[in-house]
Amino acid sequence: MSAVDEGMKTAIWPVEDLAQAKGLADQLLGMEPSMDAPHYVGHRMRAGRQARSERALQGSAGPRLLLARRRHPGHVAALRVGGEQTVQDIEDLGGAKLITQVSDADGNVFGLIQMP
Secondary structure: OOOOOOEEEEEEEEOOOHHHHHHHHHHHHOOOOOEEEOOEEEEEEOOEEEEEEOOOOOOOOOOEEEEEEOOHHHHHHHHHHOOOEEEEEEEEEEOOEEEEEEEOOOOOEEEEEEOO
């Protein structure tokens, strides 16, 4: 099995005003969101998902691409054993979507998402 179950299928933009960001995304993409939760709004597109979140990806500027994993908590635990550092603890964005960020020894940050 591949280390990445589904590849990069999600891009999340951290925002301060989710309602405003949702309105702009709806207009830009020409569609209503496929998921509209209190802290997360996502639009499903043919090649993946575009999402906005008020809580996710603290400290990020601009979008973060996320690697899709099936066993998110177990994979993050294995990364920690390998020396990677947690940048953001695992967070449930709603609808059983789990997200986290880890960094490697060079300071590169990787986002991981588990889809339901």
